[in-house]
Amino acid sequence: xxxxxxxxxxxxxxxxxxxxxxxxxxxxxxxxxxxxxxxxxxxxxxxxxxxxxxxxxxxxxxxxxxxxxxxxxxxxxxxxxxxxxxxxxxxxxxxxxxxxxxxxxxxxxxxxxxxxxxxxxxxxxxxxxxxxxxxxxxxxxxxxxxxxxxxxxxxxxxxxxxxxxxxxxxxxxxxxxxxxxxxxxxxxxxxxxxxxxxxxxxxxxxxxxxxxxxxxxxxxxxxxxxxxxxxxxxxxxxxxxxxxxxxxxxxxxxxxxxxxxxxxxxxxxxxxxxxxxxxxxxxxxxxxxxxxxxxxxxxxxxxxxxxxxxxxxxxxxxxxxxxxxxxxxxxxxxxxxxxxxxxxxxxxxxxxxxxxxxxxxxxxxxxxxxxxxxxxxxxxxxxxxxxxxxxxxxxxxxxxxxxxxxxxxxxxx
Numbered sequence: 169x170x171x172x173x174x175x176x177x178x179x180x181x182x183x184x185x186x187x188x189x190x191x192x193x194x195x196x197x198x199x200x201x202x203x204x205x206x207x208x209x210x211x212x213x214x215x216x217x218x219x220x221x222x223x224x225x226x227x228x229x230x231x232x233x234x235x236x237x238x239x240x241x242x243x244x245x246x247x248x249x250x251x252x253x254x255x256x257x258x259x260x261x262x263x264x265x266x267x268x269x270x271x272x273x274x275x276x277x278x279x280x281x282x283x284x285x286x287x288x289x290x291x292x293x294x295x296x297x298x299x300x301x302x303x304x305x306x307x308x309x310x311x312x313x314x315x316x317x318x319x320x321x322x323x324x325x326x327x328x329x330x331x332x333x334x335x336x337x338x339x340x341x342x343x344x345x346x347x348x349x350x351x352x353x354x355x356x357x358x359x360x361x362x363x364x365x366x367x368x369x370x371x372x373x374x375x376x377x378x379x380x381x382x383x384x385x386x387x388x389x390x391x392x393x394x395x396x397x398x399x400x401x402x403x404x405x406x407x408x409x410x411x412x413x414x415x416x417x418x419x420x421x422x423x424x425x426x427x428x429x430x431x432x433x434x435x436x437x438x439x440x441x442x443x444x445x446x447x448x449x450x451x452x453x454x455x456x457x458x459x460x461x462x463x464x465x466x467x468x469x470x471x472x473x474x475x476x477x478x479x480x481x482x483x484x485x486x487x488x489x490x491x492x493x494x495x496x497x498x499x500x501x502x503x504x505x506x507x508x509x510x511x512x513x514x515x516x517x518x519x520x521x522x523x524x525x526x527x528x529x530x531x532x533x534x535x536x537x538x539x540x541x542x543x544x545x546x547x548x549x550x551x552x553x554x555x556x557x558x559x560x561x562x563x564x565x566x567x568x569x570x571x572x573x574x575x576x577x578x579x580x581x
Contacts (some may be wrong), residue, residue, distance in 0.1 A: 188334040190269040190287065191252070194246045197289050203240050208232040238290065245288035253334055265312045267580050269333020271295060272308055273383050275326045281328060310510075310580050339438035360564050361457045363547045368456040373540065374450040375435070381444045383550030388413045388446070392420030395505045396474070403498060409481040410435035414474065415466055423474035425511040425578050426537075427459065428499075428519040431479035431546055447475050458545040460513070462567050466575040480523035487518075496526040511574050512537055536576060542570035 195441045208228050217223040252268045266286060268273055273283045284296040286305055291297065298304050307317040308327060314326045350549060361369035374380045388397050397413045404411050412432050414420065435453045438445040442452040449460045449470055463470070479487075480502075499522060515519045520541050527534050543549050543563045550560040 176309050183554075185573050188253070188269075189271075190249055190289075190333045193287070193289060193292055194242065194249070196293055197242055197455055198239070198246075199289050200291065201235055201242065204235045205232065205239070208235065215449060236351055241291065248288065250434060252580075260265065263332045263335070264330060265310060265580075266308050266327070266330055267301070267310075267333075271331035271333065272298075272546050273330075274308065275327040277330040281488040287333075297429045325523050331563055336479065343379075356527075361454060361547075362550060363454065364552075366454055366547070369454060373452045373457055375448060375452050380450070381441075381442070384415050384417070384448060384450075385413075385438075385445050385484075387416040390416040390420075392416060393418065394423060395421055396502070399505060400480070407481060410437060412444075412477075413446045413482045414476070415444070415446040415450075417448065417450070418474045419471050420474055421505055421507060423472065423506055424508050425468065425473040425513070425574060426503075426506065427463075427473060427475045427513045427515060428523065429459075429475060429477050430478050430479070430516050430518040430546075433481040445478065445565055453568075454547040455545050458547065462571040465568060466571040468571065468575050469577060472515045472578060474506060478519040483518065492522060492525050493529070496529055499523075499526055500530055503537075504535060509537055511577055512539050512571060513574050514539055514541040516546070519544075538574075541568050 206409050208231055211228045212225055212232070215228065236498050239414065241275075249268055261358070269287060270283065271283065271285050273281055282296075284298040284304075285292050285294075286300060287297050287311065288299055290298055298308075300306075300309060303320050307319055307325075311317060311327050313327050313330055317322060318324045359365065375384075393416050394490070400413050401410050403409075416522050426529070429447075432447070433451070433453055433455055433458070434440045435443050435451040436445065436447055437443045444451055449456050449463070460470075463473070476499065479491075480498050483489050483495075513522070514523050523534070523539060543566055545567065552560065555563075
């Protein structure tokens with residue numbers, strides 16, 4: 169990375185009007201590639217007309233194929249950017265955190281600064297470019313001014329400034345781009361599963377099917393979950409207790425989001441009717457069905473997450489400082505297997521408490537993980553016999569908001 173480039177359009181990011189610097193830059197990059205294509209085709213025509221060496225023609229043809237590959241990549245990146253931009257704009261202002269198109273200045277400990285734009289484009293008329301998937305891109309995305317981050321090589325740096333790459337006008341979206349931004353038809357509001365609708369909700373849980381359950385269990389050592397479930401085997405042997413495996417439908421060791429629950433429910437046991445032997449969102453219980461609802465509502469795919477229990481084994485009664493610490497140590501061992509973890513949703517009092525204990529034991533272990541504390545998804549938390557309708561509505565609202573906030577961080581780029 170280097171200094172700011174000369175030339176190119178400069179947009180005032182502080183003005184109130186709508187702007188989208190990335191679209192301008194995509195247009196510029198596209199025009200540059202189109203010009204390169206025209207020049208190469210002209211040179212190939214000259215080779216044919218002038219009888220030049222075949223090797224010259226082949227060289228130009230190879231260069232043309234390279235340019236055309238760049239054009240295809242640019243088209244894909246452009247479409248992805250628009251989708252990301254529209255999703256981010258719908259969530260709210262993006263001026264103060266690093267997202268697609270942000271112009272970022274980072275400061276190293278020696279005072280040196282680098283400025284770049286976070287983009288999948290390979291060129292920019294003003295700045296160096298950094299891809300989302302690069303080590304630097306992964307380190308700074310979703311960060312804010314003043315945040316300290318570290319590259320894999322260990323070089324610490326601070327986010328010094330952020331200039332937004334786009335701003336959307338607060339008026340109707342159709343005023344900005346009637347075709348690209350026309351609103352989608354409103355979704356029909358689904359109802360959160362509760363005890364009153366349990367029959368309907370549980371009928372949709374796939375672990376009702378014995379063949380499905382058997383297949384999950386057979387695949388418990390699939391590559392994505394093998395390290396986790398070998399860790400389960402280790403805990404089982406050490407503690408001589410029943411601990412469920414993690415289903416291979418989760419993202420496993422590649423997950424970026426963890427849903428931390430309380431302790432194993434009855435349907436995670438193989439001896440229970442319809443029991444899967446696993447932590448699984450398809451288990452035939454309302455806790456799983458309700459969590460699946462909030463994940464789906466937030467747009468979070470199961471393959472993007474992993475789940476674990478604050479107490480991997482059945483929690484003792486009562487829980488003590490010692491038992492909490494043992495659970496926290498088990499959680500630390502689990503987290504060491506998930507290198508890309510960035511987000512945790514803490515479902516319920518026990519999950520919040522064990523997370524707090526682990527933070528006291530090893531704060532560095534949780535330093536880069538954002539937490540979203542909320543309620544447990546158990547139907548007991550919203551039992552109308554013991555809870556008012558107002559309280560139940562508050563629980564569901566908080567769950568929806570926290571899962572949605574976690575989704576915003578998960579899907580921002």
